[in-house]
Amino acid sequence: MNVLDVRRVRDRVERVPRRFLPVIATFVVFVLVFGTGLVRYDNFGSPQVLVNLFVDNAFLIVLAVGMTFVILTGGIDLSVGAVAALSTMIAASTLEAGWPPLLSVLAVLATGTTLGLLMGLVIHFFDVQPFIVTLAGMFLARGLCFLISVESISITDPAFRSLATGTISLADGVTLTYSTLIALAVVLVAVYVLHLTRFGRTVYAVGGSESSARLMGLPTGRVRVGVYAVSGFCSALGGLLFSLYMLSGYGLHAVGMELDVIAAVVIGGTLLTGGVGYVAGSVVGVLVLGTVQTLISFEGTLSSWWTKIFIGALLLAFVICQRLMVRRAA
Amino acid sequence: MIRHHLFWPVAALVVLLVVNTVFNPSFLEIELQDGHLYGGVIGILRNGAPTLLIAVGMTLVIATRGIDLSVGAVAAIAGAIACTWIASGGDALTAMLLALCVCVLLGLWNGFLVSVLGIQPIIATLVLMTAGRGGAMLITEGQIITVDDPLYRQIGAGFLVLPIAILISLSVLLAVAALTRGTALGMLVESVGTNPRASRLAGVSSRTIVWTVYVFAGLCAGVAGLMISSNVNAADANNAGLWIEMDAILAVVIGGTSLAGGRYSLAGTLVGALVIQTLTTTVYSIGVPPDAILVFKAVVVIAVCLLQSPRTSELFGSRRRAGPARTRTPEVSAV
Numbered sequence: 001m002n003v004l005d006v007r008r009v010r011d012r013v014e015r016v017p018r019r020f021l022p023v024i025a026t027f028v029v030f031v032l033v034f035g036t037g038l039v040r041y042d043n044f045g046s047p048q049v050l051v052n053l054f055v056d057n058a059f060l061i062v063l064a065v066g067m068t069f070v071i072l073t074g075g076i077d078l079s080v081g082a083v084a085a086l087s088t089m090i091a092a093s094t095l096e097a098g099w100p101p102l103l104s105v106l107a108v109l110a111t112g113t114t115l116g117l118l119m120g121l122v123i124h125f126f127d128v129q130p131f132i133v134t135l136a137g138m139f140l141a142r143g144l145c146f147l148i149s150v151e152s153i154s155i156t157d158p159a160f161r162s163l164a165t166g167t168i169s170l171a172d173g174v175t176l177t178y179s180t181l182i183a184l185a186v187v188l189v190a191v192y193v194l195h196l197t198r199f200g201r202t203v204y205a206v207g208g209s210e211s212s213a214r215l216m217g218l219p220t221g222r223v224r225v226g227v228y229a230v231s232g233f234c235s236a237l238g239g240l241l242f243s244l245y246m247l248s249g250y251g252l253h254a255v256g257m258e259l260d261v262i263a264a265v266v267i268g269g270t271l272l273t274g275g276v277g278y279v280a281g282s283v284v285g286v287l288v289l290g291t292v293q294t295l296i297s298f299e300g301t302l303s304s305w306w307t308k309i310f311i312g313a314l315l316l317a318f319v320i321c322q323r324l325m326v327r328r329a330a
Numbered sequence: 331m332i333r334h335h336l337f338w339p340v341a342a343l344v345v346l347l348v349v350n351t352v353f354n355p356s357f358l359e360i361e362l363q364d365g366h367l368y369g370g371v372i373g374i375l376r377n378g379a380p381t382l383l384i385a386v387g388m389t390l391v392i393a394t395r396g397i398d399l400s401v402g403a404v405a406a407i408a409g410a411i412a413c414t415w416i417a418s419g420g421d422a423l424t425a426m427l428l429a430l431c432v433c434v435l436l437g438l439w440n441g442f443l444v445s446v447l448g449i450q451p452i453i454a455t456l457v458l459m460t461a462g463r464g465g466a467m468l469i470t471e472g473q474i475i476t477v478d479d480p481l482y483r484q485i486g487a488g489f490l491v492l493p494i495a496i497l498i499s500l501s502v503l504l505a506v507a508a509l510t511r512g513t514a515l516g517m518l519v520e521s522v523g524t525n526p527r528a529s530r531l532a533g534v535s536s537r538t539i540v541w542t543v544y545v546f547a548g549l550c551a552g553v554a555g556l557m558i559s560s561n562v563n564a565a566d567a568n569n570a571g572l573w574i575e576m577d578a579i580l581a582v583v584i585g586g587t588s589l590a591g592g593r594y595s596l597a598g599t600l601v602g603a604l605v606i607q608t609l610t611t612t613v614y615s616i617g618v619p620p621d622a623i624l625v626f627k628a629v630v631v632i633a634v635c636l637l638q639s640p641r642t643s644e645l646f647g648s649r650r651r652a653g654p655a656r657t658r659t660p661e662v663s664a665v
Contacts, residue, residue, distance in 0.1 A: 126639040129589045136631040143625030305467035312461025
């Protein structure tokens with residue numbers, strides 16, 4: 001490569017705005033991790049493996065979208081896993097009681113959104129730390145699961161089952177589930193809301209500096225409460241997708257999933273201090289986690305706890321990179 | 331009195347104890363058998379010892395505006411190391427020392443990430459929370475390792491009139507109280523929590539202080555992990571100390587220590603830990619299904635937090651403006 005080429009490449013790199021760098025870095029890691037799989041295993045290259053990343057992690061993508069909203073305002077939502085579990089439980093128990101599927105879905109979404117809204121109201125009006133409020137929300141939602149039933153309830157409703165097992169064939173026998181489409185739709189809506197609506201712009205403004213946003217006359221209170229309602233809605237929807245995936249409701253579903261979700265969002269380049277990050281990054285973050293899991297299942301001899309160690313190591317690497325980048329920019 | 335920061339937590343504790351006594355009149359009785367004390371209250375103290383110990387370490391971490399999510403995983407690692415060492419024919423004392431050394435190292439690691447690299451505490455410790463449990467599984471190879479060692483059994487289940495576990499926790503609590511409140515150390519910790527930069531400029535070595543509190547939290551978690559595993563004579567990498575970090579954080583917050591850092595109350599932490607453990611015991615004793623305990627925890631936490639919230643006292647204050655002047659300095663709003 002001669003000097004001119006180098007300069008041209010550098011120009012092009014500099015034209016990419018700095019704020020996209022974390023997302024690009026995440027994407028590069030995704031390509032690298034996926035590439036490792038391609039090199040090591042013959043079947044890893046099949047398109048179905050790539051599609052399955054979306055199929056197996058549809059619920060995680062939806063949860064990560066909701067969490068991104070919250071983290072963008074500088075908050076945190078520890079209740080997502082528990083609310084998702086509660087959703088599986090409500091769906092399964094109402095279907096068992098003979099509710100029509102649509103009503104049951106509405107009940108789930110309403111419950112999740114209400115829980116999120118309540119947490120947001122407490123955080124905003126009583127000035128209690130999000131960490132504590134959502135932790136209490138997590139305990140509450142998990143506890144409610146067990147009040148409904150201690151046992152796992154299987155879902156036998158024909159409409160749910162057909163939605164769960166139905167597949168859409170793409171070319172070459174590659175199949176998608178409806179959950180995947182729902183997850184992708186959620187991502188698109190989230191991107192629209194965050195970038196093209198007043199609510200979304202205020203989310204970024206509140207995360208950047210809440211006092212400045214307030215002085216600018218932005219409705220910070222509404223947004224601070226709103227993001228928790230969004231996260232509650234996403235957790236409920238994610239829970240529904242999870243109930244489609246497992247075809248059961250159980251109080252012990254999705255234990256510790258909030259940590260996976262936070263890890264995915266952070267790996268996706270969203271700063272926990274708020275104001276910086278993209279939904280797309282969170283999606284790639286989920287894909288990285290999914291790929292690590294797939295790699296470990298392909299390896300076969302590695303035990304499942306290696307997943308946790310890998311995720312921890314990845315998280316660490318990302319946080320340190322982000323830290324260095326922020327320090328250089330400052 | 332209602333304005334005292336310990337009023338609501340103590341009130342909650344008293345209510346819980348009264349409820350227990352109503353449902354079980356012999357609850358408050360304490361018996362002396364073979365030189366050991368037995369009774370409902372003693373049971374609460376004994377079962378609450380690990381949470382209390384972890385909460386003491388957590389109090390200092392939170393006072394520096396940090397948080398340590400990894401304590402549960404560290405506790406699991408401590409139990410895993412000690413039990414694996416004993417199961418492979420090692421001596422119990424060496425096993426415990428070895429486990430605690432590793433916990434100090436893990437604390438050093440957390441402290442390094444937070445104080446030197448400047449990573450947000452919640453994320454820095456999330457790394458070890460996720461990876462740590464995996465590490466504990468690696469040590470025990472995914473098995474539950476059972477041991478039978480009379481010395482090891484003492485730390486969690488032994489008695490010296492009172493349960494040894496609670497004696498350890500209380501003496502650590504008292505030592506920390508004496509060390510931080512008897513010297514300027516506590517004030518330095520609070521100053522770092524209020525404004526790390528200003529403290530550094532004022533000549534406080536913030537980095538060393540922050541680093542030290544994480545090491546101390548790791549050590550506390552290690553000892554608590556030994557108590558938990560010794561109490562059941564086994565190391566369960568999956569379930570030992572699961573969610574104990576949440577209980578410890580709740581205990582600290584119920585005790586009136588603000589998560590925003592800058593002030594802490596060790597007496598509050600003691601009350602908070604007792605509230606959490608008494609709540610657990612109460613739910614068992616009044617015959618509610620144990621799985622519903624989380625709902626009760628959530629209700630108590632929200633109630634205590636709302637009652638302590640400055641906004642709530644403002645609401646109270648506006649109605650009783652004629653009352654005595656507030657003795658507490660007004661909250662600086664977090665901007």
